Structure formats: structure tokens, C-alpha cells
Amino acid sequence: VSRILAAVKLGDPRAVRSRSAILAAARSLLDESGPAAVTHQRVAARAGVGRATVYRHWQEPEHLLQEVMAGAPFPFFAELDGPLRTWLRRELRGLADEMAMPGIARIGVTLIHQAQWDEAARTRLDRLMKTIADRLDTAFRAAAARGEVEPLTEPSEITARLVGPVFYRTLVQGSPVSDALLDTLVADLTPRPSC
Amino acid sequence: VSRILAAVKLGDPRAVRSRSAILAAARSLLDESGPAAVTHQRVAARAGVGRATVYRHWQEPEHLLQEVMAGAPFPFFAELDGPLRTWLRRELRGLADEMAMPGIARIGVTLIHQAQWDEAARTRLDRLMKTIADRLDTAFRAAAARGEVEPLTEPSEITARLVGPVFYRTLVQGSPVSDALLDTLVADLTPRPSC
Numbered sequence: 001v002s003r004i005l006a007a008v009k010l011g012d013p014r015a016v017r018s019r020s021a022i023l024a025a026a027r028s029l030l031d032e033s034g035p036a037a038v039t040h041q042r043v044a045a046r047a048g049v050g051r052a053t054v055y056r057h058w059q060e061p062e063h064l065l066q067e068v069m070a071g072a073p074f075p076f077f078a079e080l081d082g083p084l085r086t087w088l089r090r091e092l093r094g095l096a097d098e099m100a101m102p103g104i105a106r107i108g109v110t111l112i113h114q115a116q117w118d119e120a121a122r123t124r125l126d127r128l129m130k131t132i133a134d135r136l137d138t139a140f141r142a143a144a145a146r147g148e149v150e151p152l153t154e155p156s157e158i159t160a161r162l163v164g165p166v167f168y169r170t171l172v173q174g175s176p177v178s179d180a181l182l183d184t185l186v187a188d189l190t191p192r193p194s195c
Numbered sequence: 196v197s198r199i200l201a202a203v204k205l206g207d208p209r210a211v212r213s214r215s216a217i218l219a220a221a222r223s224l225l226d227e228s229g230p231a232a233v234t235h236q237r238v239a240a241r242a243g244v245g246r247a248t249v250y251r252h253w254q255e256p257e258h259l260l261q262e263v264m265a266g267a268p269f270p271f272f273a274e275l276d277g278p279l280r281t282w283l284r285r286e287l288r289g290l291a292d293e294m295a296m297p298g299i300a301r302i303g304v305t306l307i308h309q310a311q312w313d314e315a316a317r318t319r320l321d322r323l324m325k326t327i328a329d330r331l332d333t334a335f336r337a338a339a340a341r342g343e344v345e346p347l348t349e350p351s352e353i354t355a356r357l358v359g360p361v362f363y364r365t366l367v368q369g370s371p372v373s374d375a376l377l378d379t380l381v382a383d384l385t386p387r388p389s390c
């Protein structure tokens with residue numbers, strides 16, 4: 001694996017070519033048929049490379065999927081487009097539904113798992129965490145300026161309180177996230193002025 | 196692996212013996228020197244079996260550690276022994292500190308990871324989830340009987356709201372859990388009668 005990565009870094013045109021062909025193949029399979037379709041066999045066939053080549057780059061389909069996804073923008077909490085509470089509620093519903101898809105859950109859990117050992121995965125996960133915290137911070141600031149809530153003091157803790165239960169419910173408990181739970185999370189995070 | 200498990204099921208005395216010798220060795224190493232000491236090599240030496248035998252049973256040290264831990268009672272939220280809020284706060288602090296230990300985080304994440312593919316791991320994780328939810332349910336009932344809080348309607352959702360953020364903060368964000376975050380979690384979960 002490291003030899004291949006080194007070759008990519010040095011720009012060995014053959015390794016770079018097969019790598020990007022594989023990533024493009026995985027991306028199109030994912031787009032057409034979902035995560036379950038991204039197997040070593042189908043990716044290799046579509047990329048026009050041998051199965052062994054795909055294995056050498058990514059030992060698990062989930063690792064390949066992760067890299068495909070790392071190249072795409074995170075599709076939740078992107079831009080506040082209405083009242084904060086309504087927006088949070090809708091984005092959390094979307095995120096919970098997405099994470100309930102078995103293929104997606106596996107990619108997420110694999111990234112968290114890898115991040116405990118592997119620096120590159122840790123960096124990827126940290127970057128994602130920072131993206132979410134920054135987006136929530138921006139949204140809360142905008143809503144605070146309109147008098148809807150107080151601005152955040154600890155954006156990354158807010159993420160933990162808002163997204164943590166959704167992660168835990170879907171990935172750890174393997175249970176659906178009820179609308180009632182989402183209502184509670186949003187209410188706890190956006191307290192009305194105290195009485 | 197399956198042949199070994201089948202042998203254990205059928206009670207092949209040699210496989211049963213090496214399995215329990217390995218588990219006992221792992222348990223004592225864990226007890227003496229923490230999770231990092233539980234390597235294939237040290238476990239094999241202490242159990243008096245070959246390294247290959249340990250590998251055949253458990254490919255990763257984390258899988259072995261998981262099985263050792265599955266045989267032990269979960270050490271948090273065991274029994275309410277005072278006011279609910281104080282107790283929750285103390286147990287959550289203990290859990291967060293434990294999960295911040297690298298070896299422990301890895302075992303936890305590995306179990307969650309395995310549970311996405313493997314039935315036995317899923318069962319183990321589900322059992323742990325049920326234990327935590329049942330304990331919180333019992334504690335909230337007792338506190339409700341004393342007029343401290345309302346009884347729970349959805350114990351497993353409460354677990355997600357209470358433990359989810361701690362899990363997310365330690366395993367996903369890789370950040371320490373502040374006392375302030377724990378205070379907020381406990382306050383959100385145990386609302387005072389509304390004004």
C-alpha cells in the first residue's frame with residue numbers, strides 16, 4: 001500500500017491513472033446503485049483494471065467509499081435558509097435518515113474505526129467534524145443576530161449534543177431516530193429566553 | 196475461525212482449554228497493565244499456547260479484549276445511590292474518562308464497527324445497550340417516586356441523549372468531555388418542573 005501511495009505522490013503516471021480510474025468508477029457506481037454496488041469486482045470491471053489493483057489501493061470497499069465521499073462536500077447543515085429551529089430539525093431528519101441506510105452507516109463507522117489507528121483517517125474525520133461545527137456556528141450566529149437564540153460559546157460541544165445522539169441511535173443502538181427525539185434535541189439546543 | 200467455534204460448541208476439550216487459557220491470560224494482562232498490554236504475543240506467552248492459536252481465535256487484540264469485557268459487568272450506572280442528578284453526573288464523568296483512554300476507545304469502536312457486519316457482535320452491543328437503558332430506567336423510576344423527576348417514557352432515547360454526546364465527543368471528535376457539557380446533559384435530561 002505504501003509503495004502505491006508513494007508512487008502516487010511521486011506522480012508515477014500509471015498508479016495515478018489507475019487510482020483516479022478506480023475512484024471515478026466507484027463514484028459512478030455509488031451514484032447509480034448505492035453503496036452496496038461498490039464492490040471490488042464491479043469497481044475493477046468498470047475502471048478497466050484488475051481486481052488485485054483495486055485491493056492494493058483499498059482493502060475494504062468501505063475505505064474506497066470513504067475516499068470517494070471525502071472528495072464530495074458534506075451535504076447537511078450547508079446553509080441556513082429560514083428560521084434556525086425549522087432548519088436544524090429538517091437537516092437532522094435528513095442526516096438521521098441517511099445514516100439509517102446500512103451502506104452509509106458502514107462507511108461512517110469504518111471511518112471512525114480507522115481514525116483510532118490511522119492518521120489520514122483521523123485527519124479526514126477531524127476535517128468533517130470541523131466542517132459541521134463551523135456550519136452550526138455560522139447558522140447560530142445568523143440566528144442570534146435575528147434574535148432567535150443566543151450565539152454559541154462552544155460550537156464543537158453543540159455538535160456533540162445535536163449530532164451525537166443521532167449517531168448513537170443509528171450506529172450504536174441500530175434504532176430509528178423518532179421525530180420526537182429530534183424535537184427534543186432541537187428544543188434543548190435552542191432554549192427560549194428563560195421565564 | 197468457524198471450525199474453531201464449532202469445536203468449542205461441540206466441546207472439543209483441547210479447543211475449549213486453549214480458548215479459556217487465552218481468555219484468562221488476556222484478563223490478567225488487562226488487569227495488571229491495561230489494554231495496550233493485551234497483544235497476541237504476550238497473551239500467547241502467558242497462556243502457554245502458540246501465537247498462531249491466539250490469531251486463529253481472535254484476529255485483532257481488540258476482538259479478544261471485547262470478549263473479555265463481555266464477560267464482565269458494565270461498570271457504570273449500576274445502582275442509584277443518592278440524588279439522581281448527582282449520580283448521573285458522577286457516572287457520566289467516570290464513563291467519559293474511561294472512554295478517553297485510547298485502549299478503551301479502540302475496544303468500543305471496534306465493537307461498534309464489528310456490529311455492522313457480525314451477528315455475534317451486534318448481539319453483544321445490543322445487550323450492552325439494553326443494560327444501560329434498563330439501568331437508567333430503574334434509576335429514573337426510583338427518582339420519580341421521590342419526586343425528583345418525571346419517569347422516563349423512552350429509556351433507550353434517554354440513553355442516546357445522555358451517552359450519545361459523550362460517545363461522539365470522545366470517539367468521533369477525539370476531544371475531552373468538559374464538566375460544563377456534562378452539567379448541560381444532566382440538566383436537559385432532568386428538567387425541573389416548568390415555571
